[in-house]
Amino acid sequence: MSDTGSDSEASATEHTALMDGHIAEARPDREIAERIARKRKSKSESQRNYGSVERREESGQGDNRDPGPSSSNPGVQMETQVEELELKYGARHVIKLFVPVTLCMLVVVATISSINFYSVKDVYLAYTPFHEESPYAVTKVWNALANSMILLSVIALMTVLLIVLYKKRCYKIIHGWLILSSLMLLFLFSYLYIEEALRAYNIPMDYITLVFVMWNFGVMGMIVIHWKGPLRMQQAYLIFIAALMALVFIKYLPEWTTWAVLAVISIWDLVAVLTPKGPLRILVETAQERNEPIFPALIYSSTVMYCMAAPGVAVGSAGGSGAPVQGAQAAGGENRGGGGGTEGDGEGGFDAAWRARGGSPRRLRVDSTAPAHYTTRLDRPRPPPPPPTDAEDEKGVKLGLGDFIFYSVLVGKASSYGDWNTTLACFVAILIGLCLTLLLLAIFKKALPALPISITFGLIFYFATRCVVKPFADALAAEQVFI
Amino acid sequence: MTLAEFFSCSLLAFGAPLAMFALTIANDPVRIIIMIAAAFGWLLSFLVSSLVWYAVVPLRSHLAFGMVFAVIIQEVFRYGMYRLLRKTEAGLKEISENHDIGTNKMEMAYVSGLGFGTMSGAFALVNVLADSVGPGTLGLYNGTEFFFVTSAAMTLCMILLNTFWSIIFFSGLDEKSHIKIVWVVGSHFFVSGLSLLNRNQFYAATILPSYIVLVATAVMAFKSAGGTGKSLMQTLSSGS
Numbered sequence: 001m002s003d004t005g006s007d008s009e010a011s012a013t014e015h016t017a018l019m020d021g022h023i024a025e026a027r028p029d030r031e032i033a034e035r036i037a038r039k040r041k042s043k044s045e046s047q048r049n050y051g052s053v054e055r056r057e058e059s060g061q062g063d064n065r066d067p068g069p070s071s072s073n074p075g076v077q078m079e080t081q082v083e084e085l086e087l088k089y090g091a092r093h094v095i096k097l098f099v100p101v102t103l104c105m106l107v108v109v110a111t112i113s114s115i116n117f118y119s120v121k122d123v124y125l126a127y128t129p130f131h132e133e134s135p136y137a138v139t140k141v142w143n144a145l146a147n148s149m150i151l152l153s154v155i156a157l158m159t160v161l162l163i164v165l166y167k168k169r170c171y172k173i174i175h176g177w178l179i180l181s182s183l184m185l186l187f188l189f190s191y192l193y194i195e196e197a198l199r200a201y202n203i204p205m206d207y208i209t210l211v212f213v214m215w216n217f218g219v220m221g222m223i224v225i226h227w228k229g230p231l232r233m234q235q236a237y238l239i240f241i242a243a244l245m246a247l248v249f250i251k252y253l254p255e256w257t258t259w260a261v262l263a264v265i266s267i268w269d270l271v272a273v274l275t276p277k278g279p280l281r282i283l284v285e286t287a288q289e290r291n292e293p294i295f296p297a298l299i300y301s302s303t304v305m306y307c308m309a310a311p312g313v314a315v316g317s318a319g320g321s322g323a324p325v326q327g328a329q330a331a332g333g334e335n336r337g338g339g340g341g342t343e344g345d346g347e348g349g350f351d352a353a354w355r356a357r358g359g360s361p362r363r364l365r366v367d368s369t370a371p372a373h374y375t376t377r378l379d380r381p382r383p384p385p386p387p388p389t390d391a392e393d394e395k396g397v398k399l400g401l402g403d404f405i406f407y408s409v410l411v412g413k414a415s416s417y418g419d420w421n422t423t424l425a426c427f428v429a430i431l432i433g434l435c436l437t438l439l440l441l442a443i444f445k446k447a448l449p450a451l452p453i454s455i456t457f458g459l460i461f462y463f464a465t466r467c468v469v470k471p472f473a474d475a476l477a478a479e480q481v482f483i
Numbered sequence: 484m485t486l487a488e489f490f491s492c493s494l495l496a497f498g499a500p501l502a503m504f505a506l507t508i509a510n511d512p513v514r515i516i517i518m519i520a521a522a523f524g525w526l527l528s529f530l531v532s533s534l535v536w537y538a539v540v541p542l543r544s545h546l547a548f549g550m551v552f553a554v555i556i557q558e559v560f561r562y563g564m565y566r567l568l569r570k571t572e573a574g575l576k577e578i579s580e581n582h583d584i585g586t587n588k589m590e591m592a593y594v595s596g597l598g599f600g601t602m603s604g605a606f607a608l609v610n611v612l613a614d615s616v617g618p619g620t621l622g623l624y625n626g627t628e629f630f631f632v633t634s635a636a637m638t639l640c641m642i643l644l645n646t647f648w649s650i651i652f653f654s655g656l657d658e659k660s661h662i663k664i665v666w667v668v669g670s671h672f673f674v675s676g677l678s679l680l681n682r683n684q685f686y687a688a689t690i691l692p693s694y695i696v697l698v699a700t701a702v703m704a705f706k707s708a709g710g711t712g713k714s715l716m717q718t719l720s721s722g723s
Contacts (some may be wrong), residue, residue: 090578091512098515420609425526428602432523435516464530472533472549477611480634480681481546482641482674483532483553483603 093397094438096302098431100239104404105427107243108250108412117196118251119416125252127151132254144256148264155268159279167286178297179226185241186221187214193244225297231304238300242401246408250416258413259462262406262455269449284447300404303396403450407434410458417466421473425465429457489616492635496608500601500642507593513579514594521564521598528560529553529606547679554671557599558652561667564595565653588657589650589708596649600642608638633686637678640693644674647697647704654707666703670696 112118124131127150130143165174191214198205221237223229253261272278286292407430415423433454441448476483508514535556536542536549543549568575568591575591615631622628648667655663674696677689705715 091516095512095515098519420613421606424602424605424609428519428523428526431519435519461526461530468537469530469533472536473529473606474610475543475546476549477607477634479546480630480637480678481550482607482637482678482681483550483557 090442093302094435096397097399097434097438100235100300100302101399101404101407101431101434102427104239104243104246104408105411105430107240108246108408109415109423111193111197111243111247112250112412112416115196115200117200118247118412121251121254123252124254127154128253128257130254130257132256140256144254144260147254147257148260151261152264152268155265156279159272159283163279163283163286166283179222182222182225182241182297183218185244186218186237189244189248190214190217190240193247235300235302238401239404242300242404243408245401246405246412249405249409250412258409259459262410263459265406266449266452266455269451273447273449298401299398300401301396301398399450403454406451407454407458410455410462414458414462414466419466419470421470422462422465425461425469426458429461430454433457485616485618485620488631489612492608492615492631493612495632496604496635496638496642497601499639500597500604500646503597503646504601508597511579513575514590517568517575517591517594518598518601520567521595522602524560524564524595525557525599525602526606528556529603532556547676550675550679551672554668554675557603558668558671561599561649561652562656564599564649565592565656568592568595568653587708589654592650592653593646593708596646597642599649600645603645604638604642607641608634627684629684629686633681633690636690637681637693640674640690640697644670644693644697644700647700650704651700651707663703663707666700670700 128147129150130146132140132143134140134143162174191210194210194214220229220233221241224234224237225241249261250258272280275281410430411423411426414426433456434450437448437450437453440453504518508518532549532553535552539548572591611631611634620628621630648671651663652667655661655667674693677692680689
């Protein structure tokens with residue numbers, strides 16, 4: 001795969017690798033980001049930028065996060081303008097994330113409530129050898145913890161593997177893995193899903209129609225996710241595959257293990273993104289050094305990311321003037337599971353590669369990389385033609401697919417117990433967590449893990465609602481007492 | 484048949500709030516965020532009230548006890564929302580594209596009231612609705628066949644009341660008018676207390692007064708938000 005970062009204005013020709021369609025543009029944004037970060041107004045926190053540019057750090061300055069007043073001062077005018085722009089686009093981007101997260105959760109909850117298959121435990125993953133079959137709570141607890149530790153170590157291993165692959169520039173392997181995993185998700189898992197849906201609703205369908213539908217669905221998905229396509233379609237497919245993976249997790253993890261895994265993954269996410277030696281941070285910094293492109297398959301983006309090499313190509317369906325600038329993003333993601341390829345800068349995303357084990361009928365292994373990463377980027381048109389600043393730039397907001405997955409796992413699991421109050425409480429808690437994460441992003445202006453706050457709120461409210469609120473609400477509803 | 488009941492009850496209870504949401508809140512992102520924040524605030528207040536109810540084990544079957552605390556804690560959290568919104572008002576203006584967002588002081592009151600009310604209504608009715616879809620019917624062996632409809636009607640009443648209460652509450656705090664605050668808390672206690680009679684199925688005695696209180700509160704809220712009879716006529720006749 002060619003390294004487009006090295007050639008400045010590489011045109012996209014038929015030789016450009018499929019996934020290599022993004023260009024990194026670090027410098028102008030970095031200066032602006034630094035300027036904005038230096039400005040510490042005395043406004044309250046909520047007035048900070050939501051859609052702010054994340055800090056970009058160049059190689060060799062990984063630790064230097066606050067470079068101090070820069071000597072170049074292109075004028076306060078541009079600064080204020082840029083800052084105004086960012087402030088202006090704040091709340092809209094929160095909603096742009098609320099909607100897909102809500103949709104993903106809705107799909108998962110609807111599936112869990114109507115299709116029994118995903119609530120039934122028959123087989124388990126190879127990663128969770130302890131099946132919690134004992135009636136004692138203590139045994140279940142250590143089963144769950146052991147399972148989650150195993151899963152976490154697999155994830156950590158895969159992250160390290162990914163970093164090694166990435167540092168050694170084995171892009172082909174990473175890309176191949178990515179394509180393979182989306183192939184499996186889009187074909188195999190969608191087939192299983194549609195089979196169970198048809199079965200649950202007692203709808204007969206012949207194989208010919210099924211093959212036709214699946215083929216079209218799968219190929220469209222591959223094209224739209226890995227190449228170009230209408231933005232809405234890409235978003236819809238990403239939401240769907242995130243929902244599919246969440247359903248897989250809900251089905252194939254034992255009860256208590258699911259909750260333990262959620263907690264453990266949030267902590268891992270926090271550690272991996274924020275600590276200086278965290279794997280994802282290393283990944284990000286390496287990506288920043290190389291100005292690497294992002295893999296669109298693993299991130300949900302609210303704006304279009306197009307190859308911007310040739311002028312005049314920049315047609316974005318989302319407000320169009322900006323070609324996405326892909327700078328280094330501090331990846332807040334967590335890498336899960338086996339050998340998932342993440343995008344170059346470790347943006348975090350979900351990548352699943354299933355491998356059916358020979359012998360046992362349905363023992364499957366999930367390999368996935370965790371996302372849990374959120375960043376916002378400033379879209380700017382790429383030079384040569386126009387100057388970097390463009391007031392019409394459409395700022396996009398990105399969230400890793402793994403975040404979608406784990407949010408949906410939490411809400412789906414909550415809904416699988418049948419109590420809608422719990423589901424609703426977890427849903428609102430996650431949305432508020434997301435809001436707070438975005439607020440923090442606006443304040444700190446660097447990539448943050450999107451999982452910890454939301455999952456913590458979600459878990460707290462799940463357990464609290466299930467144990468304490470549910471009986472009260474049930475008693476009130478039964479007597480028709482309205483408070 | 485049960486499906487029809489499900490849809491009718493859910494639309495009865497949530498139709499008006501859904502319309503209010505779609506018409507006034509859905510296009511403005513900041514309002515959506517405030518609404519969800521208010522819903523979260525209500526959730527917190529309900530969590531605290533449940534903890535209180537859960538903790539006092541012997542009084543668990545006497546819902547009046549739990550209800551009193553629930554009302555008090557809800558009003559406390561409504562006050563909390565007031566403080567939060569007034570403090571961050573300037574900030575909201577910044578992150579919103581709509582620069583008129585802070586001009587009408589009751590706007591945030593309305594949005595947060597709707598958030599409160601929707602969450603309250605959802606928690607009250609969602610499980611009941613889910614049960615109503617099931618194959619059984621109430622009123623054959625036991626219970627009354629009006630259970631679902633009355634629950635839905637009371638839910639609508641509570642959702643709208645919560646919206647109006649927030650408007651009156653906020654305006655009362657702004658103008659330091661104690662009457663408004665007393666009205667809000669008092670009518671909340673009144674309506675919730677009345678609903679205690681529902682267990683004996685005195686629906687006429689609970690629903691009718693509640694709706695009368697709703698109308699009175701609506702008028703009060705309208706006046707607090709600055710509306711007059713004239714402006715109402717103008718709006719209705721010009722059709723905007």
